[in-house]
Amino acid sequence: MNSRHANQNKTEKGRAKQVDAAVQAIMAARRIVLAGHVNPDGDTLGCILALAHALTGMGKEVTVLSSDGVPDIYDWLPGAGLIRNGSPRRDFDLAVVCDAGNLDRVGASIRPIMESAPCLIDIDHHVADGVFGSIRILDSSAAATAEIVWKLILALQKATGSVLATRDVAECLMTGLITDTGSFRFLNVTPRTFALAARLERLGAVPAPIVDLVFENRTYGGVKLLGRALDSLQMTADGKVAWAHVTVQDFTDVSAVDAETEGIVNHVRAIKGVQVGILFREVPDKQVRVSLRARNGADVNRIANVFGGGGHVLAAGCSVEPPLKDVERAVVAETVRQLNESR
C-alpha cells in the first residue's frame, strides 16, 4: 500500500477526505462503471447495486459489472437485472470497485475496463496488500463494505440535495450487512453496524425476508452438499482446527454447483472449541479453493497469505494446486503451526 494513502485512511478524518474526493469525482463524471469481485457475495453485489441506484438517481449513466454474474440467491436484489458480466465500452469517465481486496479480483476480463477509466475508486473493508485506485475509501473496522458505501451515499445526498438513500439502496446494503456478518453473528459487528441496520430498516429494509432469501433458500442439491461436506468433517486432536471438503464427485452426485457451498464453512467453525474452520472445494480443472473462518483470536488472513490468498482476520481464502489431499494436509499443517506459534 502506498504509505501516503495508507496514512490518509488510518483516521476518520483521512477517510472523510477520501469520501469528499469520491463525491467530487462522481459529480464530475457522466459515464460510471461499477464492479464487484469474482464469485460474488451479498456485500459486493449489494454495494455495487446500492451505488448504481444512487448514481442513477443523480442522473449518471451507470454500467454495473460482475465477472461471474449474479448467483440465484441474490437475483431478487433490487436492480440485479442491470448487472452484466462484461462491456465492450472503454469510454467511462469513472470506475468504482467495491469489496474486491485487489484489482485482479474483479476478474481478468473486467480489470482492463476498470483500468481504462481516467479515475478509479477503491471502496473496501479489506485493507491488506493490493489496494488500488486514485481514490481509496478503506476501513478495516467496517463489518461490511456496505457500511462504507452508506457513508458515501449520505455524502452524495448532502452534496446534491437529492434523496438518494431509498428503500432499494437500503435493501441492497442490508443484504451486505447480513451476508458479511452472518446475520449479526460475527465478531466484526460494531455498534455502528447495528446503528446502520436500524437506519436501513427505517428506510424499509426488513431483515427477516432477506435472511430467508440468503440463508433459508438453499437448493435441494445445496442441502445434500452440506450433508456430504459435514460427513467428511475432520478435526485435529486438540479440537482447535476442523475441516471438511467437497469433491468433484460430490458436486456430480448431488447435482450442485460451487456457489452452493456458501455458508458450509460456518458450520465447520461452529463446533465447540474450534478456532479455525476450513472448507476445501475440489472444482473440475481448477485449483482447490480453500475458505477459512476464525474465532477466538485466530487470524486466517495470515494463513491464506502463505498460500497466495487473502481476506481478513476472521474470513479469508486461497486457491491451491491439487490434489485435494495434499492441499488439505498443507493448509491444516500451516494452520496448526500458526496457532501454536501465536500461543
Add this chain to the structure above:
Amino acid sequence: MNSRHANQNKTEKGRAKQVDAAVQAIMAARRIVLAGHVNPDGDTLGCILALAHALTGMGKEVTVLSSDGVPDIYDWLPGAGLIRNGSPRRDFDLAVVCDAGNLDRVGASIRPIMESAPCLIDIDHHVADGVFGSIRILDSSAAATAEIVWKLILALQKATGSVLATRDVAECLMTGLITDTGSFRFLNVTPRTFALAARLERLGAVPAPIVDLVFENRTYGGVKLLGRALDSLQMTADGKVAWAHVTVQDFTDVSAVDAETEGIVNHVRAIKGVQVGILFREVPDKQVRVSLRARNGADVNRIANVFGGGGHVLAAGCSVEPPLKDVERAVVAETVRQLNESR
C-alpha cells in the same frame, strides 16, 4: 385482560405511565423478588438478571428465582450464580415477573411466592390472555422482553441519578435480544431492536461471543450427525415435502446422542419451495421420533395429530412404531395428502 389496563398499554403514553408506576414501586420497596418462566430461555434469564443488577445497584435486597434453574448454555450470564429455584421467604415488598406470558408459567412452587408480595409487576412482550399484576408493562411490538426492561432501567437510572445501565446489564439484555430474534433473523426485529443492540454493544456487550455461547457450540459429533442426516435428504416430486433421517447406526458411527439432532429439521425446511420439512430419528428400543416444520401456510400440527402427536402450526412432532422405512412412507404420504387437500 382488564380493559383499563389493556387500553393503558396500547399506546406509548400508556406504557410510559406504567413504567412510572413501576419506578415508584421499585423506589419504595426494600426486598424485591424477580422470576422468569419455566424452561427458561435467554430472554427471561437476561431480563431478570439485568433487573437484578440494576436493583442491586440501587441498594435493593434482591432474590432471583427460576423454577428450572439455569441451563448450561446460559450459566455464563453475569449474575447467573444468584439464581435460585425457590425461596422460603414470604416477606417481599415487591415481585417482578419477566417474559412469562401468564403467572402459572413461573412454576407451581414459585407462583405463591410472587403472589405473597403486596405489589406484582408483569413485564412482557407476550400480551395474550393471562396478563397479571397490579402494574403491567406490556408491549407486543417488542422483539424481546429485554427491550421493555431496558426502558425500565433507563427510567430507574433517570429517577435515581445513578449509573445502572452497566456492561453486565447490557450483556444480559443483548442475550435476550439474540435468543428471541435468532440473532436478528426473525420478523420481530424492528429498527428499535437494532438501535438497542447498538447501545448495548457500546456499553460493552459484544454480540459474537454471546451468539457463540448460545448458538455456535455444537459438538463435533453433532455436526457430523447433521452431515449424515442431510446426506439422507429426500424430496417429493413437486418439491413441497422434504425429509431426512438419522439411524441408530448414524448415532453410533459419529458418537452423538439424540439431543444433538436439535435444529437439523430446520435445514430440511430451509430448502427453496419446501412447505413441510420432516426429520425421522431412529432411537434404540423406542418409537421413531418425527419432527415436522412448516412454512408458507402448511399446518404440521394437523399432520402430527393423525399419528397421535401434536404441537402447533409451524412446529409439531409425534412418535410412531418402527420400522423407520414404514414410518417415513406413512408420514410423508399423510403430509402429501393434507397438502393436496388444502390447496
